[in-house]
Amino acid sequence: MRWILLTTIIFVSACSTTIKQYAQTTPTLKLDQFFNGKLTAYGIVQNRQGEVLRRFTVDMIGTWDGNRGVLDEQFYYSDGAREQRIWYLTKHSDGTYSGDADDVVKPASGESSGFALNWKYTLSIEVDGRNWDIDFNDWMYLIDEQRLVNRAEMTKWGFRVGEVTLFIEKEDPTT
Helix, strand or coil: CHHHHHHHHHHHHHCCCCHHHHCCCCCCCCHHHHCCEEEEEEEEEEECCCCEEEEEEEEEEEEEECCEEEEEEEEEECCCCEEEEEEEEEECCCCEEEEECCCEEEEEEEEEECCEEEEEEEEEEEECCEEEEEEEEEEEEEEECCEEEEEEEEEECCEEEEEEEEEEEECCCCC
């Protein structure tokens, strides 16, 4: 029995994606360049079985002053709900990023390599009138200079509870 457990642990850890494996890919994702100016996003929220729970669009405006950025997100859900999240971002000298927002319980930390960024944080989400702290593990992939795909796994107590898939486009190709 121990042998099966050990083999499973080794197999699962060997299959884990790490940010470093994207080091030689291009174009290089730089948050302060991509999330600068006006952007539009389209996305879905799925439960752990893959059922789509919500569809949404997001209008974003990103501004940077040196290594500090602000990303203002206006969410519009298909059920008529609206939401705003304002991220305060910092680019650190080692190439990592950190961020915070009002509904972020555990500040975000991220590392980029090549065309990818892995971004982790804990968000307070209201579900049926009660707030839950949900852990997000975002993987962002720069498709080209104007488009990015973001897949976020949501977990609670280490168990997968859902996923968010988001497609983001820069509105003005010159920014």
